Amino acid sequence: MTTVLSLSEVTVEHRDGEETLTALDDVSLDVAAGEIVAIVGASGSGKSTLLAVAGALTTPTSGTVHIGDIDLSACTPRQRTAIRCERVGFVFQSDNLIPALTALDQLRLPLTFGRATHPDGPRDPAEMLASVGMEHKAGRRPHQLSGGERQRIGIARALMTRPRVLLVDEPTAALDRERSQEVVALLAREAQAHGVAAVMVTHDHDVLHHCDRVLTMIDGRLAPTSA
Numbered sequence: 001m002t003t004v005l006s007l008s009e010v011t012v013e014h015r016d017g018e019e020t021l022t023a024l025d026d027v028s029l030d031v032a033a034g035e036i037v038a039i040v041g042a043s044g045s046g047k048s049t050l051l052a053v054a055g056a057l058t059t060p061t062s063g064t065v066h067i068g069d070i071d072l073s074a075c076t077p078r079q080r081t082a083i084r085c086e087r088v089g090f091v092f093q094s095d096n097l098i099p100a101l102t103a104l105d106q107l108r109l110p111l112t113f114g115r116a117t118h119p120d121g122p123r124d125p126a127e128m129l130a131s132v133g134m135e136h137k138a139g140r141r142p143h144q145l146s147g148g149e150r151q152r153i154g155i156a157r158a159l160m161t162r163p164r165v166l167l168v169d170e171p172t173a174a175l176d177r178e179r180s181q182e183v184v185a186l187l188a189r190e191a192q193a194h195g196v197a198a199v200m201v202t203h204d205h206d207v208l209h210h211c212d213r214v215l216t217m218i219d220g221r222l223a224p225t226s227a
């Protein structure tokens with residue numbers, strides 16, 4: 001099992017006037033290639049902060065984060081931006097598609113931000129579109145697509161550079177039950193097929209069976225979930 005994403009004793013504190021709020025408290029987490037880990041927990045417990053730290057958007061107050069053999073804390077801000085563009089895919093609660101672009105052009109966009117560092121180079125946008133079952137809607141703009149279809153485009157877009165790490169924040173929040181199952185099954189399948197280490201935050205207990213492990217965030221601390 002190759003560990004791709006590794007958080008070691010990560011603490012994130014936010015200063016709020018006089019107060020210090022501990023959003024993440026000594027969190028350690030290893031995610032292997034091909035594994036999808038679900039994080040559940042109450043609102044405000046630190047789930048999004050965990051994803052922000054794992055994706056080099058937030059620098060921890062203490063502790064270390066590795067993506068492969070890269071220690072993010074040893075990187076300059078510029079290097080962290082490059083790592084984010086090239087090695088990390090983000091999928092958010094709403095798809096964050098660009099309204100003016102067609103489905104196919106949404107997938108071309110990440111390839112303009114940085115070169116793909118993966119030895120196989122970037123994916124082909126048309127092939128990626130087909131792999132999420134959307135090839136017949138290549139010319140549609142977001143307003144001409146359903147929520148589930150937009151989320152599938154968002155997932156495809158996140159995978160274009162062949163990222164090592166996929167970070168997903170409540171991907172089914174705007175979807176009905178059936179679309180939720182499809183979208184999470186797609187995420188799990190893509191992680192497994194391409195050896196991506198995936199972390200998915202969710203409130204949706206109906207989709208947890210697609211995941212390899214489920215952890216619970218409680219007040220900034222990560223605990224195993226008892227069944």
Ligand code: ADP
Pocket residue numbers: 014015016021022023041042043044045046047048049050
């Ligand atoms: P969740 O995603 O589980 O709802 P978050 O990770 O968004 O939780 O937030 C964890 C805690 O950290 C919350 O109390 C939130 O208010 C606080 N927080 C998050 N980001 C910031 C910030 N940039 N500045 C101050 N406090 C923050």
Ligand code: MG
Pocket residue numbers: 047048049
């Ligand atoms: Mg959140």
